[in-house]
Amino acid sequence: MSRLDELITELCPDGVEYKLIGDVCDFINGFAFKSSKFQGYGEPILRISNIQDKKIDTSNLVYFNLDDYTEDLSKYIVNKGDIVVAMSGATTGKIGVNDTDSIYYLNQRVGKFVPNEKIILNRFLYHILTSKTQLIYQISGGGAQPNLSSEKLKQIKIPLPPLPVQQEIVRILDNFTELTAELTAELTAELTARRKQYEYYRDLLLTFGDEVEWKTLGEIGKLIRGSGLLKSDFVEEGFPCIHYGQIHTYYGTSATETISFVSVDKSKKLKKAKKGDVLIAGVSENVEDVCKPLAWLGGDICISGDMFAFRHNQNTKYITYLLQTTDFSRYKEKFAHGAKVTRLRQDKLLAYKIPVPPLEEQERIVAILDRFDALCNDLTSGIPAEIEARQKQYEYYRDKLLSFKEVTA
Missing domain, CATH: 3.90.220.20 (DNA methylase specificity domains)
Incomplete structure (x- = not known):
């Protein structure tokens, strides 16, 4: 007992x-x-x-x-x-x-x-x-x-059990809470370390000198600006679409399917992105997230305003990874503007210079970065799941410990 x-x-x-x-x-x-x-x-x-x-x-x-x-x-x-x-x-x-x-x-x-x-x-x-x-x-x-x-x-x-009973319940639940907090801190520290490692190797792999050709984004592709798509246009089934806000909140580095749809009639009036386009969020609340990229590897989709489809002739994921680098972050810090919301003008985005090695080299780099990206994503999804499981475990025992038969007068 x-x-x-x-x-x-x-x-x-x-x-x-x-x-x-x-x-x-x-x-x-x-x-x-x-x-x-x-x-x-x-x-x-x-x-x-x-x-x-x-x-x-x-x-x-x-x-x-x-x-x-x-x-x-x-x-x-x-x-x-x-x-x-x-x-x-x-x-x-x-x-x-x-x-x-x-x-x-x-x-x-x-x-x-x-x-x-x-x-x-x-x-x-x-x-x-x-x-x-x-x-x-x-x-x-x-x-x-x-x-x-x-x-x-x-x-x-x-319920109001005697004070010694309260004290023992508090001891049990506080210990459980402390252990959960320690686990959360450990998992978060591990994720932070892996992300830093990933960012280091990503920047290293994408650093080139004069041994490769350098071109502006405007020289290798064009921007197609979305328009007319609102979240209120979403339907259960229909033509696939992406709203710019979803790039910030839902999608990772690449995707082949959407979570949202519009009616077929509505889709006929909207701008489209195609397989191989890099989708770019044109607006954000901060410099860090403005121009967040998404490699689109599925079929045709509708895109909203405040985002672009960058159409090009290079490896889609290669371009996407370049737009995640520390170098591009520094570029955004220099040219992004806005008070309530942050934007990077189209001409400034297209003026950004990138290294353009042969497609075979781009594919090799992408294959390496995909493995790192998958590891970080597994940890990212795993940590909240582990924390949620611990929280539910705490709630289960808390509710069980705080359930008492009521004494009636």
Whole structure:
């Protein structure tokens, strides 16, 4: 019999009492900080967008000056270990915990739980709440504009086993969480190392001197600009198509099939890419991803605006790999422009000079890089799958450990 089983047998053999969240902890709604007084330094403000993946994301914090407010803001402080919840917006219902040594101040639409630790442990409450995120989202109304009420939140019923039982459950679940985090860090480090190795050999294989001919992209091919295709045009079956955004989010180095389609009638009005074209995303949110290439190796497809089909007489994957190199990244940094979105003008793209060895040499290089690319892709797809499996394992044991027979009065 495990230690937990022993404790349950000794302290609550007939089940445990269930209570409302509002009966075992206080809840503090955030303060309405004025956005006009946000600044780039000072005291950090915790907004709904900062609650991500059960943690506090500090990448987009805003700050304020205490002297700008006459109110006592001490109750809005989020200390280490405090549990918070997003009350509206895209992250509604997400639970976060401050696992840093820093303090933050609760903004409006962010709530903080203050448990009565004489009857419920803070970490026990945390694990309970992470098991209730779907329920919390549902009581917020869901939909396009979810809005969580603190009063409804307080009405959620939770089990309340004796403190020694809570302590043992917390120990088990915290250990499981720590092991998962360690595994994630190891897998991510391995992937980073493999990617750096791949990038090094890719750049090395694609580095040439005067022993080969150099030409601009404009000298070996032409750009065909897409137009007219919207995501709202997608249908279940029909003529294959690719939207520029999918190059960023779905496709890798090459593809032979699409995940989207348009009607045959609509396809007749749209620009087409052909087998062997390099599809290029013409717009991005950053310089790194602008002009992201995709070697298209399937049949004719429709292409959207803000992307190009580069038609040429070279090895398609060879051109694609060249447009992934560090050299091309530096070229983009020099000539790409834009405030909200980043673009590289067509004339600048076509002016980019590349080495053009014989097709046999291009094929040899592509064969080597394909093997590296496949290895990185296997790791990339494998890591999220492994992490998801561990997360589901944690959720399974968490839900099992937090399921108690209710004692009725």
